[in-house]
Amino acid sequence: MSGTFRETIRVRRSTRRYADRPVPDDILAHLLEFAARTPRLTDVPLRVTAVSGRERVARILARYLGVYGLVQGAPHLLVGLIAEDSDRARLDLGYVLEPVVLEATRRGLSTCWMTGSYHPERAADEVERGPNEVVAATVALGYAREDPLARIHDGAVRRLVAAHRRRPLEEIVFAGKWGVSWSPEGADPALVEVLECARLAPSAENRQPWRFVVESGADTRLHLFLTYPSPIDAGIVMAHVALAGAEVGWDGHWALRWQDPALSGAVSAPPGALPVGTFSGSPRRHEDTKKNR
Numbered sequence: 001m002s003g004t005f006r007e008t009i010r011v012r013r014s015t016r017r018y019a020d021r022p023v024p025d026d027i028l029a030h031l032l033e034f035a036a037r038t039p040r041l042t043d044v045p046l047r048v049t050a051v052s053g054r055e056r057v058a059r060i061l062a063r064y065l066g067v068y069g070l071v072q073g074a075p076h077l078l079v080g081l082i083a084e085d086s087d088r089a090r091l092d093l094g095y096v097l098e099p100v101v102l103e104a105t106r107r108g109l110s111t112c113w114m115t116g117s118y119h120p121e122r123a124a125d126e127v128e129r130g131p132n133e134v135v136a137a138t139v140a141l142g143y144a145r146e147d148p149l150a151r152i153h154d155g156a157v158r159r160l161v162a163a164h165r166r167r168p169l170e171e172i173v174f175a176g177k178w179g180v181s182w183s184p185e186g187a188d189p190a191l192v193e194v195l196e197c198a199r200l201a202p203s204a205e206n207r208q209p210w211r212f213v214v215e216s217g218a219d220t221r222l223h224l225f226l227t228y229p230s231p232i233d234a235g236i237v238m239a240h241v242a243l244a245g246a247e248v249g250w251d252g253h254w255a256l257r258w259q260d261p262a263l264s265g266a267v268s269a270p271p272g273a274l275p276v277g278t279f280s281g282s283p284r285r286h287e288d289t290k291k292n293r
Helices: 005-011 025-037 054-061 087-106 120-126 148-160 189-199 231-247 261-266
Strands: 046-052 076-082 110-114 134-142 173-175 210-215 220-226 253-256 274-281
Touching: 005 087, 005 189, 005 231, 025 046, 025 076, 025 087, 046 054, 046 087, 054 076, 054 120, 054 134, 076 087, 076 120, 087 110, 087 134, 087 231, 120 134, 189 210, 189 220, 189 231, 210 231, 220 231, 220 261, 231 253, 231 274, 261 274
Parallel strands: 173 210
Antiparallel strands: 046 076, 076 134, 110 134, 210 220, 220 274, 253 274
16 A cells, blocks of 8 residues: 555546456455545445445446446445435445545555446345445446556546546636636645645546635635535545545535535525535645645
């Protein structure tokens, strides 16, 4: 294992073809324990478990012909379950499961998020569930195939879904009010580093539905909005902010404000922007924030 979470965010890629090599039991157990102790945003019960075996995983994933249905040979599947089928629960699941994905990457494993391209009823059949638990997301897990055909395949899919593209910070960050231009030039390097890690977060179909409004003062506040309803994507980007913030010395925390009209009014957000939450605290300049920019 090596690297910070910020470094891992920069190197993580979705892998769709896997080697016939299972993940060692101790590493798999570590990832599940890591999920269990990851901080939460809500009090809605959730948990992460695993399905192992290429045939069992293939049965769950065999659904679509689209690009997200092209995952082949994964020996394991991380399965996220929520005890309440709500937006808040799904947001929290994204917040918990994305750090597990990054931890797996740090340990040399490959992953691929799947929030729709699988059979949820088949996944539910493969895991032990409580009476109210619902399967809300899955993540393929294993070791990437390294042969030329696999690399060509993954490269083609990445180009098809434009996975290599990310909007620049200037398009997703506003200064004080919605629509007011913000620039990283002259901004606190810790803040820029956190926003850069947020910019690189994965999202369904690589839509990057998040927008931030930065309020500066005694404490810096990042107000997060979605451009369309996608609570798991919101949880993923919130995890990136929290993990990067902790590494650059930003003593911040998230206050969940899901669909709070007061937040929209405070920053003049348009009607189609969904308020999610506010990350507040005091960024501090750290020399190591410059190393990864």
